[in-house]
Amino acid sequence: MKLEVVVVPVADADRAKDFYQGLGWREDADVTTGEDFRVVQMTPPGSPSSIIFGTGVTSDAPGSTHGLHLVVDDIEAARAEMVRRGVKVSEVFHDAGGVFHHAGTRARVAGPDPERASYGSFASFDDPDGNAWFLQEITTRLPGR
Structure with missing residues (x-):
C-alpha cells in the first residue's frame, strides 16, 4: 500500500x-x-x-488538519525558499526531547538539531485556513524506509 x-x-x-x-x-x-x-x-x-x-470533499472544519510533514534534504535551504515565496514560516527548530516534535510550540529549541541528525530538524507554517504543515529534514532514512 x-x-x-x-x-x-x-x-x-x-x-x-x-x-x-x-x-x-x-x-x-x-x-x-x-x-x-x-x-x-x-x-x-x-x-x-x-x-x-x-x-464538498470533506465535512472537517477548514484549518483543522495539523501535523502534515514535507520531507526536505536541507531544512535551512527549504525554509529560505518558503520565505522567498512569501510564506510565513517559523525559524528552524529541533525538539528538546530529540525524538520528534511535541504538539504546539512546547519544547521547541531554536536552530537545527545540534548534530544535524536525520529526522531531527523542523520548521512550521500554516496555509491560509490554518492547516498546519512542517518541513522535516531527512538526510538518511531509517533502515527499511
Whole structure:
C-alpha cells in the first residue's frame, strides 16, 4: 500500500489553490461537477503523494488538519525558499526531547538539531485556513524506509 492523497479542509478553494501553486506545487486536477462539488488536487515537487481540497470533499472544519510533514534534504535551504515565496514560516527548530516534535510550540529549541541528525530538524507554517504543515529534514532514512 502507498499513501496517495490527504484531504485538506479549506474554506476557499481558489485561495488555497493560489497558495499551493505559490509554493511551486503541481496542479493535477481541478474538477467541478456542480455548485456543491469541486475537487482540486495538488502535488508537492518530487512527491508521490498529493493533497485534495475543494467544495464538498470533506465535512472537517477548514484549518483543522495539523501535523502534515514535507520531507526536505536541507531544512535551512527549504525554509529560505518558503520565505522567498512569501510564506510565513517559523525559524528552524529541533525538539528538546530529540525524538520528534511535541504538539504546539512546547519544547521547541531554536536552530537545527545540534548534530544535524536525520529526522531531527523542523520548521512550521500554516496555509491560509490554518492547516498546519512542517518541513522535516531527512538526510538518511531509517533502515527499511
